[in-house]
Amino acid sequence: MSTLIVEEEIQLTLVELCQACNAPAEYVSAWVYEGVLTPSGQTPEDWRFSGESLRRAQQARWLARDMEVNAQGVGIVLDLLDEIAALQSRLQRAGLR
Known part of the structure; x- marks a missing residue:
């Protein structure tokens, strides 16, 4: 998985986001509805x-x-990855990592 650095201020439409991440609008809509x-x-x-x-x-x-995770599962996995990143950041700030 490659990472692209993008300015936070950018504003993409649904069509532009779909093109940028190479995902159908149905996927993106499902991700919106799942939070x-x-x-x-x-x-x-x-x-x-x-x-x-x-x-x-x-x-x-x-x-x-690639991993065949459904929209609900995607939300759960991404939330867990966010929590892991936050915990790693806290450890770094505390000098424990």
């Missing part, structure tokens, strides 16, 4: 995604396609 992604806007036509959403969507796509 994996939190766009601004009320409807898919109005949704705008941040640079952080792009990073998260790329991870979600990898989990969904």
Whole structure:
């Protein structure tokens, strides 16, 4: 899985996000409804995604396609990865890592 550095201020439409992470709109919509992604806007036509959403969507796509994890599972895995990263950061700040 490769990582792309993107400015946080970027705002992508649903179509742009799908193109950028190479995922169908159905996947992205499912991730929004599962809470994996939190766009601004009320409807898919109005949704705008941040640079952080792009990073998260790329991870979600990898989990969904390569690991065959469903939308609910993607949310759980990404939440756990976020918790691990936060704990690692706390350990580093405490000088324990």
